[in-house]
Amino acid sequence: ARNYIARLNADGSVDVSFNPNANSAIYALSAQPDGKLLVTGDFTSIDGQARSRLARLNADGSLDAAYVPNVVGSIAVLAPQADGKLLLGGNFTTVNGQLRSRLALLNADGSLDFTFNPGANQAVNALALKVDGKLVVGGSFSTLGGQPRSNLARLSAPQMVTDSLQFIGYSKGGNVVRWIRSESTPELARPPKLESSTNGSTYALVGTMQRIAGGWSYIGYVAPQTELFYLRATGAASSGLYNGSGSLIQNTRQASMIGNDGIFNNGFE
Numbered sequence: 001a002r003n004y005i006a007r008l009n010a011d012g013s014v015d016v017s018f019n020p021n022a023n024s025a026i027y028a029l030s031a032q033p034d035g036k037l038l039v040t041g042d043f044t045s046i047d048g049q050a051r052s053r054l055a056r057l058n059a060d061g062s063l064d065a066a067y068v069p070n071v072v073g074s075i076a077v078l079a080p081q082a083d084g085k086l087l088l089g090g091n092f093t094t095v096n097g098q099l100r101s102r103l104a105l106l107n108a109d110g111s112l113d114f115t116f117n118p119g120a121n122q123a124v125n126a127l128a129l130k131v132d133g134k135l136v137v138g139g140s141f142s143t144l145g146g147q148p149r150s151n152l153a154r155l156s157a158p159q160m161v162t163d164s165l166q167f168i169g170y171s172k173g174g175n176v177v178r179w180i181r182s183e184s185t186p187e188l189a190r191p192p193k194l195e196s197s198t199n200g201s202t203y204a205l206v207g208t209m210q211r212i213a214g215g216w217s218y219i220g221y222v223a224p225q226t227e228l229f230y231l232r233a234t235g236a237a238s239s240g241l242y243n244g245s246g247s248l249i250q251n252t253r254q255a256s257m258i259g260n261d262g263i264f265n266n267g268f269e
Helices: none
Strands: 026-031 037-041 054-057 075-080 086-090 103-106 124-129 135-139 152-155 162-168 175-182 193-197 204-208 210-212 215-221 228-239 245-256
Touching: 026 075, 026 228, 037 075, 037 086, 075 124, 075 228, 086 135, 124 228, 124 245, 162 228, 162 245, 175 228, 193 215, 204 215
Parallel strands: 086 124
Antiparallel strands: 026 037, 037 054, 075 086, 086 103, 124 135, 135 152, 162 175, 175 215, 193 204, 193 228, 210 215, 228 245
């Protein structure tokens, strides 16, 4: 038996080692780079412990006891940022004892970010965090941030963002490609793929990038035998009620074994 949450093995069978056991519906999941899992829904208990609509699980499904935000009202959507912060949307009114109307931003430790408080007058059901740090909000609201907005709005970026694809190295072997993503850019739901091209239109898979501080890295890239070549990193972000909204995020650059002549250094969706 599995209550509201389960994990499947690659062949579709149930992972018997994973059984957090929530007491009510789960609406959205977000995997963190460290393997932990953010879970939200209507539950008030998970893994046998009291948690109000939001919890963080360790990789084995046990509850992360250090993460204890308290939300009054339902959460429909999670949108994690690359800096570890977490955007919440739903129909809640209070977060960690502070008034927050359907939108809130948590710090990485689950505490409330007091600088973010736009407020919506009705439910928020979808959040799409763009690579430039701006936030697209969807729901049943008619006002957002004190301004008339019918069901859809965009919020400005709260801070500068970093989204840069870098080629490091000048030899035919052992080169490093880094995708630096920080601040309020969207966090990726899984490790990104690195691809390479000699013409900028046809790409071949190089491999899966690995997590580093501030972004992702691929070590050991073998550059093609051409003066110029192209690199492309692609990742996926997901959010929304039942994880129903998401996007592919890419960053492409032109590189050279002679020097680093970068173009397309701003990520796009």
